[in-house]
Amino acid sequence: MAGLKVGVLISGRGSNLQALIDACAAADFPAEIVTVISNEPAAAGLGRARQAGLDARAIDHRDFADRGRFEAALTEALEAAGADFVCLAGFMRVLTDRFVRHWLGRAINIHPALLPSFPGTDSHARALTAGVKLHGCTVHYVWPEVDAGPIVGQAAVPVLTGDDEASLAARVLAAEHQLYPRCLRLIAEGRTRVVENRVEIDGVAPSGPLLIHPGPAGPES
Numbered sequence: 001m002a003g004l005k006v007g008v009l010i011s012g013r014g015s016n017l018q019a020l021i022d023a024c025a026a027a028d029f030p031a032e033i034v035t036v037i038s039n040e041p042a043a044a045g046l047g048r049a050r051q052a053g054l055d056a057r058a059i060d061h062r063d064f065a066d067r068g069r070f071e072a073a074l075t076e077a078l079e080a081a082g083a084d085f086v087c088l089a090g091f092m093r094v095l096t097d098r099f100v101r102h103w104l105g106r107a108i109n110i111h112p113a114l115l116p117s118f119p120g121t122d123s124h125a126r127a128l129t130a131g132v133k134l135h136g137c138t139v140h141y142v143w144p145e146v147d148a149g150p151i152v153g154q155a156a157v158p159v160l161t162g163d164d165e166a167s168l169a170a171r172v173l174a175a176e177h178q179l180y181p182r183c184l185r186l187i188a189e190g191r192t193r194v195v196e197n198r199v200e201i202d203g204v205a206p207s208g209p210l211l212i213h214p215g216p217a218g219p220e221s
């Protein structure tokens with residue numbers, strides 16, 4: 001199924017991109033990736049995209065005099081590829097209002113924290129320092145303010161005794177890979193509606209048991 005035509009913006013490893021590629025490979029997935037663009041020419045994610053036979057290119061922000069010109073090139077490439085929607089998947093450049101307004105309601109981002117907690121960088125280290133018991137990830141519409149915008153979905157994971165940044169990041173990343181395709185599917189199916197700063201979703205219940213940490217006495221697992 002073709003459906004929503006998605007351009008994915010990345011800067012690095014591309015594991016969330018891979019989750020989206022894998023999801024789009026399913027016959028009934030209502031979106032397709034029409035291009036993958038990285039601002040970092042060496043991004044491993046570009047290799048993943050090419051491996052999947054996708055259009056993939058680098059647009060190096062350092063080649064442009066300013067942010068506006070760089071973003072104009074991004075929009076031009078996205079639109080030339082036929083993208084009508086944008087997924088930021090580990091895209092590490094702050095976007096200007098102009099770009100955000102152009103794609104308003106048509107761009108989502110994944111952030112490695114339960115927003116509005118821990119926006120910005122180093123979210124896992126800050127979650128550990130804060131001593132939160134639940135951490136996670138958020139898919140949200142892109143709004144002018146960084147790591148803000150109506151929340152489409154969230155996934156929570158426990159913070160375990162002995163966690164360090166790497167172990168916590170790995171647990172959150174596994175959740176990201178489940179959450180991102182799920183949110184994109186809901187949007188592509190037309191089941192989400194932005195009402196002021198909230199996203200209303202039709203006909204979808206939360207999955208799994210209530211996550212309470214600590215749970216009943218006993219060893220952590």
Ligand code: GAR
Pocket residue numbers: 010011012013014015016017045089090091092110111112120147173176
């Ligand atoms: C992911 O954890 C994503 O949530 C984060 O960068 C990582 C990219 O990994 N994004 C941000 O921090 C954006 N504020 P990936 O390249 O393997 O998908």
